[in-house]
Amino acid sequence: MNCRALLLFAIVIHSLAAGSADADEASFESDVAPLLIRRCVECHQGRHPSGNLLLTTAEGFRRGGDSGPAVDLDNPQDSYLLQRIHDGEMPPEKKGRSQQLPEQEVAVLQRWIAAGAEWPKGRHLDWFERSSDVRGGRDLWSLQPVRRPDVPRLQTLPQPANPIDAFVGARLEEQQMSPAAAAGKRVLLRRLYFDLIGLPPSLEQVEAFERDDSPQALEHVIDRLLDSPQYGERWGRYWLDLVRYADTSGYERDQEKPFAWKYRDWVVNALNSDMPYDRFVIAQLAGDEIPERTEASVVATGFLRLGAWNDEPNDPLDYQYDRLEDLVHTTSSSFLAMTVKCARCHDHKFDAIKQEDYYRMASAFWAGPIAARQRKLLGGPTPEELGVTEVLGWTDLGPTPPPLHVLHNGEREAPLDEVVPASLSMIPDLERTFDAPPDGSKSSHRRLQLAQWIANPDNPLTARVFVNRLWQHHFGKAIVRSPNNFGFLADPPTHPKLLDWLADEFVKRGWKIKRMHKLILTSKTWQQSSNHTEFSSYNQKDSANRLWWKSERRRLDAEALRDAMLAVSGELDLRVGGPGFRPTIDAAALEGLSKKSAAWNPSPPEEQLRRSLYMFSKRGLLPPMMTTFNFSDTTLSCGKRDVTTVPTQALVLMNNPLVHARSRRLASTIIANGAQGRDRVSQLWSAVFAREPFAEEFRLAEKHLETQLRRFEPLATEPAQTEQTGSPETLALASLAHVLLNSNEFIYLD
Template sequence: MTYRHAFLLLVTNLLWMGTGPANSKADDSEVFEREVAPLLIKRCVECHQGKHPSGGLLLTTSAGILQGGDSGAALDKEAPGDSLLLSRVHEGEMPPEEKGQPKPLSEEETNVLERWVKGGAFWPQGRTLDLFERTNDVRGGRDLWSLQPVRRPTIPKLNGKPQSIEPQNPIDAFIGAQLKREGMTSAPTASKRVLIRRLYFDLVGLPPTQSQIAAFEQDETPQAWEKLIDELLESPQYGERWGRYWLDLVRYADTSGYERDQEKPFAWKYRDWVVNAFNTDMPYDRFILEQLAGDEIPDRTEDSVIATGFLRLGTWNDEPNDPLDYQYDRLEDLVHTTSSSFLAITVKCARCHDHKFDPVTQEDYYRMGAAFWGGPIAARERKFLGGPSPEELGVTEVLGWTDLGQTPSPLHVLMNGEREVPMYEVIPASLSMIPALDRPFQPPPETAKTTHRRLQLAQWIGNPENPLTARVFVNRLWQHHFGQGIVRTPNNFGFLADPATHPELLDWLADEFVSGGWTTKRMHKLILTSQTWRQASTHPQQEEYSVKDSGNRLWWRSERRRLDAEALRDSMLAVTGELDLRVGGPGFRPSIRAEALEGLSRKTDAWQPSSKEEQARRTLYLFSQRSLLPPMMTTFNFPDATQSCAQRDITTVPTQALVLMNNPFVHARSDRLATTILEGLSSSQAENVQNQVQQLWVSVYGRAPTTDEIEIATKHLSVQRHHFDSLSEAKEDSSIASSPAGLALASLAHVLLNSNEFVYVD
């Protein structure tokens, strides 16, 4: 060996050990952090990390790479270019092909790896790589935007001069600033008639009457708008409207699903608890606390235990093929619903392996799951699959949750999520993706009857410093007020999330929400008093702006929105005067046609509709049976309640028009409306067709018909009356509803209930 060769070998060994000259170490550390660490984290560490790295090769530490793996040494000190690590890459065997990742390293990536290995594979002393330490173009790290602390931004100045008149509502300042940068302006304010109709559907899900519209249009006082907002926020119907959105999130249904699909006793009490929580403006951190740990809080009440029904709402198979396996399926449901609803992070994806895209480790999944871990399940303990009995809760007639004791059996991280392959015991704790708040759960007090893990999980979620909780909730508020969220993937604030259209506005709203005491009604009013919410759905430069921003991500106009399934059904009952506004109580079963029951094993015996009087209640109170959702509801995108639904599908399909034309419920409303109008008119008035048209327009649209509408409607009634007058059965029936005049008016009412003006809100 020559002197020069020996010297180079010595230097190489020193570099491998991280003990080279000071200047070299500094330079090499910079190169390692800039080029090598990102490459290893992005393409290698996902498999070669943890206690069971792939092939036995650990690539997160210097010791790991020097030790090598099952195939031998990864690095060749004497001939670095012949290192097994490089040869496996050159042969295309590494990295292995994975969904969403390119198989071979790019030429640039390969060159980085070669330079590093041939240069001695320098590794900074004490450095440990972490898969989720930084965000790259493959996955998110703990530096992901949604995991950073909420910082209240400065409200933009649109004109930049102190004497200028700036928007009074900060929302308009943030929206206006972005529009100004794009050379755009917002749409003008919508008419008072449009605004009141929009507000009623927004806050209570019902149409305003003609008298309510007229009163608002005639009120010229500056306080008119805020007064109307306050009035609706104090209405019992507000909680019914906004509670429904939460029920979608928590997969609410009245039955258990699977083949038997048996009723969940008293599930409706949870529904009523949600409605009441919104109506009383329960602070959101308390809203979280009671649903996750209402049985563990010091001031526990029957209502707070009812709130834990949140944990019991999922599908429940009382006869699983393997109860022990099913225990882990139930655990997945609890982890997924909790993390999706409150945090908009899909933690369930880490049941079998580290999350592919978000900074959630497999251990995180089980750390969170331990909060719901009530002990092992044997065949004789199947009752636990749906939670404890009311007697165990200490209350009666409640669908709630509590632990079976304070010391459940250990929960182990499972290899590939398989129950038969436990790896190591998990320490119950919060998720590690927010390092500043990462901490293990403490043991419960000696006198406690439960683990107190759910209580600590709820406190972690509701911590004002948790960056996700407030951001996620104010985004949901924005979504239901505007049709889309600032983040348009409301159940996903992770790496694959749609980027926030206005990140500074989102943070300002989140900070305002927390600093204002987590109260929801205050945030509603802030949004509803903005010019952004009150703008029209059409713009003077509609064509130009639609090309520039077809998705309306800049909020330059309001979105025209179709009524959802509940609002559509409720509106039909409201305009006919049939709607029963009783709040709370067990749900009703609607009439369902025999054809829809054909798929059931017991057919008609499986479904007994409630009385007509009960069926006149708001759709919120419709009994939700997972195996038998009413076709009218599903046609208009009612969710199936299997998993958390943050945003319903919005479809436009022929079956929707067919339902409105042919559904017996719609026809019954048309008949009822015609009968009510004719009975309300005197004999002489009823003979005047224009009076019938006038009353029909006022009832359905809340306005008088135009001259053209009167002409068209009058012609329609004439043709239809002549048609029904020729039918012998119509002549023989003396009731108003079945008279030629009644049938003709009912057909016109049916037209109006099918119209865009009734079904859509501008």
């Protein structure tokens, strides 16, 4: 062997030996730090670490705790830390369950200590930096920057034009599945109408759509509906759920919030005008602080006034902090889908939200009318302070509010450090301390800076959260099926790449909401049928339809159900905006009120024919029909309504006076139009279902009419009764109309 070969051989042997030695040493960043954060730092951090052993810094680790040094570098195997671990005492039990470290994790610590327990200079371990199996860190998926993924290339399915279909198709291919066929045009149009405006199409509109064979037929209808005033009413209702909208304050007196309806109208107008979502966010949090302030932007700050308000709290000083919690919770839930309020008393148990973060966000509202003031102000500023009259708005009471402190266990009488107003720390790249207000400002400008942080295009939550909400209301279920929680306990996204692509596209399209509607509605995924030829086998694979292999069948929500009844009976009043109407409520529902006689004065009958959006919402007296069909909670941000199926819903549809009145009006109109015999049945089907009845439906309908006519004929001899309730023919046809309004075809969307 020549000298060169010997030298090469020696180098290789030395390299292998060095590599073997390196393999025996544990890496601090990749092995040790994650282990300490996951297993130890929860107890050994902060001002009062357990046993006075601080494991977040090199200094604390080397200093040790009450029992002395944690490690013995001269005799590593005798280190106190390793002894406690070997004895099973560390980590301690949780809820009676052992937390003993697996052998491989013990080996990591042994190798690290044996090698000298090197700790990088200046390295501070943060409990929130990494996720574990029991909590989320700043590395949680929802806190990572939005990265636009490439649109997948499909292998077995045809490559679609719409990127949404490519992302959905790629997941289906992985499971050797295929999407459902397209829904029929009649089904598609009804779905589209309810999706965008919350109302059914007429027979004429259905027939016109069926006759239109152009490739742009659906797009033309989408554009027309998006330009309709009813679009903002439909989608405004979803937003009102999020911001806990109501027209009264709640609690015992439940007094009216004057001009709350102006905020509702502002939301409708903002959506109809396609206000960019980033401006939509900023206006509601800081419409009084923006340079282009107008009366409308001040109305938008009604967002901060919509919560329940107690005019006589047990402790007014404590109640200030309850009000802060409401503002923090509604803001963080609506815009960020994070449960920041859970950090009021301590660090968040599951997410990377420190207690200090809660008070950082709260500091943005601390300069406002939080403290107890005159009862007549309902927890808000005076018109002079607000700068406008007849507006339920919010503004700061000065540029420099008193200090706000972190509170030990959330207790007012146990203040800790003063809070430095700032954004949340869970997104380090965007973390910022709020600047002092400009000279001469009447406001602290903290809310504006918070709003700008939320609306920052680089904020990983804002766009993701909103496009997830759009998907939810178009498909019945969201990509992240816990739409108000994107934290550790969130339901994982069904299609994370699709979510990021949509979020990026939303920002690139100028935060324009209507463009995103059209993108979703023109996808084959949205246009699928709710039936599938492989339903049985696919349902076994994916019963929750997380892969979107078919459309979801959905029941109409409370508002759409009531509005649809008014629409098909020809009574719906489409006036937009203004003060709400008070519906008639059964006397039995008033029994729980302290002042029954003056508690509720229903509006005139003609006023009650308006859309449900304009129904006066009294927190202590929500209409029973609406709550039976899962109307939203008005005390907390509601990102997803419950969808229940209970016997009382059937009873309401059978017995509620509103349903009977719509049935009678529909029957009266058909008879007044001169329809006879089968034409009456045909017109009834056309009005309710926007189609002609089938032969079997004709037969059953005529049989029903004959039976009911015999039942009501004796009333013909009682003119007073007939004048009040209608002729026997009207009552018989109304009975049939009542059947149709109770049918699944009317109540559900395919």
